[in-house]
Amino acid sequence: MAAERFSWTRWWAIVLKEFLQLRRDRLTFAMIIGLPIVQMALFGYAINTDPRNLPTYVVSGDHSEFSRRLVSALQTSSYFRVEGTLPDAASADRMLRGGQAVFVLHIPPDFSRQLVRGEQPALLLDTDASDPLAPGMALAALNPIVEQVSRETLAGPLSALAPQPAPFSVMVHRLYNPENNTQYNVVPGLMGVVLTLTMVMMTGLAMTRERERGTMENLLATPVRPLEVISGKIIPYVAIGMVQSTIILLAAHWVFHVPFVGSVLAVYLVALLFIAANLTVGITLSSLAGNQLQAMQLTIFYFLPSILLSGFMFPFRGMPGWAQVIGEVLPLTHFNRLIRGILLKGSHWGELWPDIWPLLLFTVLLMGLAVTFYRRTLD
Amino acid sequence: MTLAIDVAGLNKHFGARHVVKDLNLQIGRGEIFGFLGPNGSGKTTSIRMLCGLLTPDSGHGQCLGFDLLREHREIKRRTGYMTQKFSFWDDLSIRENLDFFARLYQLPQRRRQVDAALERLGLCSRASQLAGTLSGGWKQRLALAACMLHEPELLLLDEPTAGVDPSARRDFWEELHRLAASGISVLVSTHYMDEAERCHKLAYIAWGQLLAQGSAASIIAGQALHTWQVSGAALNREMARLQHLPGVEQTVIFGSALHVSGRNEALLSASLQAACAQDQLTLQRIPTGLEDVFIHLMQSITDQTQGITDWTQRAPDQPAEATDGR
Numbered sequence: 001m002a003a004e005r006f007s008w009t010r011w012w013a014i015v016l017k018e019f020l021q022l023r024r025d026r027l028t029f030a031m032i033i034g035l036p037i038v039q040m041a042l043f044g045y046a047i048n049t050d051p052r053n054l055p056t057y058v059v060s061g062d063h064s065e066f067s068r069r070l071v072s073a074l075q076t077s078s079y080f081r082v083e084g085t086l087p088d089a090a091s092a093d094r095m096l097r098g099g100q101a102v103f104v105l106h107i108p109p110d111f112s113r114q115l116v117r118g119e120q121p122a123l124l125l126d127t128d129a130s131d132p133l134a135p136g137m138a139l140a141a142l143n144p145i146v147e148q149v150s151r152e153t154l155a156g157p158l159s160a161l162a163p164q165p166a167p168f169s170v171m172v173h174r175l176y177n178p179e180n181n182t183q184y185n186v187v188p189g190l191m192g193v194v195l196t197l198t199m200v201m202m203t204g205l206a207m208t209r210e211r212e213r214g215t216m217e218n219l220l221a222t223p224v225r226p227l228e229v230i231s232g233k234i235i236p237y238v239a240i241g242m243v244q245s246t247i248i249l250l251a252a253h254w255v256f257h258v259p260f261v262g263s264v265l266a267v268y269l270v271a272l273l274f275i276a277a278n279l280t281v282g283i284t285l286s287s288l289a290g291n292q293l294q295a296m297q298l299t300i301f302y303f304l305p306s307i308l309l310s311g312f313m314f315p316f317r318g319m320p321g322w323a324q325v326i327g328e329v330l331p332l333t334h335f336n337r338l339i340r341g342i343l344l345k346g347s348h349w350g351e352l353w354p355d356i357w358p359l360l361l362f363t364v365l366l367m368g369l370a371v372t373f374y375r376r377t378l379d
Numbered sequence: 380m381t382l383a384i385d386v387a388g389l390n391k392h393f394g395a396r397h398v399v400k401d402l403n404l405q406i407g408r409g410e411i412f413g414f415l416g417p418n419g420s421g422k423t424t425s426i427r428m429l430c431g432l433l434t435p436d437s438g439h440g441q442c443l444g445f446d447l448l449r450e451h452r453e454i455k456r457r458t459g460y461m462t463q464k465f466s467f468w469d470d471l472s473i474r475e476n477l478d479f480f481a482r483l484y485q486l487p488q489r490r491r492q493v494d495a496a497l498e499r500l501g502l503c504s505r506a507s508q509l510a511g512t513l514s515g516g517w518k519q520r521l522a523l524a525a526c527m528l529h530e531p532e533l534l535l536l537d538e539p540t541a542g543v544d545p546s547a548r549r550d551f552w553e554e555l556h557r558l559a560a561s562g563i564s565v566l567v568s569t570h571y572m573d574e575a576e577r578c579h580k581l582a583y584i585a586w587g588q589l590l591a592q593g594s595a596a597s598i599i600a601g602q603a604l605h606t607w608q609v610s611g612a613a614l615n616r617e618m619a620r621l622q623h624l625p626g627v628e629q630t631v632i633f634g635s636a637l638h639v640s641g642r643n644e645a646l647l648s649a650s651l652q653a654a655c656a657q658d659q660l661t662l663q664r665i666p667t668g669l670e671d672v673f674i675h676l677m678q679s680i681t682d683q684t685q686g687i688t689d690w691t692q693r694a695p696d697q698p699a700e701a702t703d704g705r
């Protein structure tokens with residue numbers, strides 16, 4: 001029967017219509033360009049997992065040469081920003097509680113005298129650990145600073161009292177990102193996040209919008225087939241996804257100076273596959289949701305685990321087993337590995353394949369699901 | 380006569396609500412079939428079932444020789460459905476909307492056909508205007524043009540002339556009769572009595588039940604109503620009084636006159652003559668109109684549904700069976 005076959009004419013009708021509607025929808029258009037830029041500014045500049053210049057106060061009972069040197073060494077380390085000194089522990093407590101201070105360094109009275117006598121006195125650092133990530137790096141930086149200062153203070157005849165360096169040291173060799181630059185990791189990862197959000201949300205709205213405006217009734221009364229509608233509606237968003245990828249890649253290269261070790265072609269091919277995977281998610285959600293609001297809620301429902309469990313925010317291998325299992329299902333996990341692999345490591349296709357076939361499988365399965373869930377009547 | 384639509388026993392529930400009850404419709408080829416009934420009576424739901432937009436809960440039948448339940452793709456290709464609410468794309472221009480439909484129906488010589496449709500509509504000069512910015516009446520005309528673009532054999536029109544001005548309505552009905560003469564079958568729902576009178580056949584539906592089906596004359600004859608027109612001053616007060624006279628079954632105000640109807644001719648005539656002589660009202664015997672009949676049908680079913688809802692249990696002297704024109 002002729003009517004039962006896929007018709008490229010009808011498919012093209014849908015594609016053209018979607019393009020026309022998209023062109024007239026200024027807000028959506030602005031979002032396509034604006035979202036990657038805003039996200040990049042946020043994640044690239046504002047969010048930093050290696051925070052510096054944290055406000056610090058000093059409660060000093062010891063007005064010695066050592067104390068002065070220590071404070072200025074803290075200042076220059078750039079992790080701490082010494083805001084001033086406080087008279088006593090009670091006021092320090094208030095500052096921590098009020099959030100004006102992240103660190104308070106207590107230098108006990110007689111600290112330098114005890115040091116000279118070789119009594120191994122203790123420094124106390126109070127920290128606001130309600131945000132456990134913030135002080136981590138700064139704390140790691142503190143010990144070397146103290147060590148350095150005491151070595152300088154105890155120069156000359158007292159040098160025998162200077163603390164001995166530990167008998168061994170661990171050297172960490174940071175492969176692929178030697179400067180431990182968070183932006184190198186975040187910016188390629190951001191590509192996946194931006195694509196996930198825009199692709200899923202926009203296609204999520206695609207079908208529900210027709211239903212809400214009542215145009216679905218007209219569409220359903222024509223001989224157009226579900227697969228034609230679904231695949232036709234997806235096409236314009238593929239183009240949008242490619243534009244967004246380009247914006248992010250350009251910014252990665254020119255603004256954040258992320259190294260491009262691998263091939264640009266590979267990046268685009270992988271991005272294309274990832275876009276397709278996300279579009280099928282969006283269109284499935286769109287078929288499931290009753291209205292645009294529900295579609296938005298479903299999008300967020302999908303977006304959160306994608307961001308949290310994909311290894312974008314937290315190291316994938318550090319998650320509990322069940323979370324890793326969920327993460328392995330999500331396209332963003334595989335895309336993160338692929339894009340970091342290509343950009344930072346220059347991986348070749350053989351190395352990329354383990355993360356490519358899950359994306360392919362995911363796309364095919366979801367496309368089938370979308371066609372199954374497509375509502376053929378108004379019931 | 381071959382039938383364009385022949386369905387029997389169609390039922391549709393929305394949740395617990397029985398919206399269409401055992402619908403039987405027979406519409407011949409080349410026939411203009413009017414579908415009437417009060418708001419919420421199930422007209423739109425019935426039409427949607429005919430073009431495959433809703434799945435009937437039970438029932439069977441065929442449209443254009445194709446099975447209603449299994450071959451709705453074939454039915455859709457040969458049917459033009461105009462929705463009650465404008466459901467073309469507001470953010471596409473008039474031409475783009477027509478073009479989109481032309482592609483969906485895979486029309487040959489698409490550009491020429493779209494141009495011709497624009498010409499017929501008289502919208503050539505405004506072809507690039509967005510459909511959402513059209514006035515209500517023009518939207519209706521665009522929708523009609525779009526659903527006739529693929530030259531369907533069957534037109535399902537859901538209140539196509541709602542909000543359309545009188546001269547455009549006249550043009551529209553002339554066009555419908557031309558189409559019918561060329562063999563196209565039309566099912567059209569409407570609330571206008573003048574339009575109902577232009578249909579070859581009519582069906583009247585209320586609360587999901589088909590109350591009458593047939594030509595206007597046979598439906599009127601089936602009710603066996605006799606009608607007098609009463610005119611004079613203070614008709615509202617008169618109506619309240621006349622309602623309780625023996626033989627009066629129904630009083631309806633039509634503009635500046637009152638239509639009083641009943642089935643017992645002698646009794647009604649006597650009551651009215653006495654009342655009118657007393658109050659100096661003008662009394663005139665008139666032929667019963669479609670509207671009188673529909674109001675009567677509505678009333679009888681309202682009375683019925685207050686007690687029980689089963690139509691089949693009505694008394695034999697009630698009008699349902701007699702009205703079926705077939």
Ligand SMILES: Nc1ncnc2c1ncn2[C@@H]1O[C@H](COP(=O)(O)OP(=O)(O)OP(=O)(O)O)[C@@H](O)[C@H]1O
Binds near residue numbers: 423
């Ligand atoms: N999708 C739906 N879900 C639930 N109820 C519905 C739905 N569509 C229609 N109904 C109900 O079914 C009944 C019949 O509606 P329908 O639209 O068929 O009436 P109609 O005869 O076309 O009325 P109108 O003259 O106002 O257009 C109404 O009571 C309506 O509330």
Ligand SMILES: [Mg+2]
Binds near residue numbers: 423537
């Ligand atoms: Mg209706």
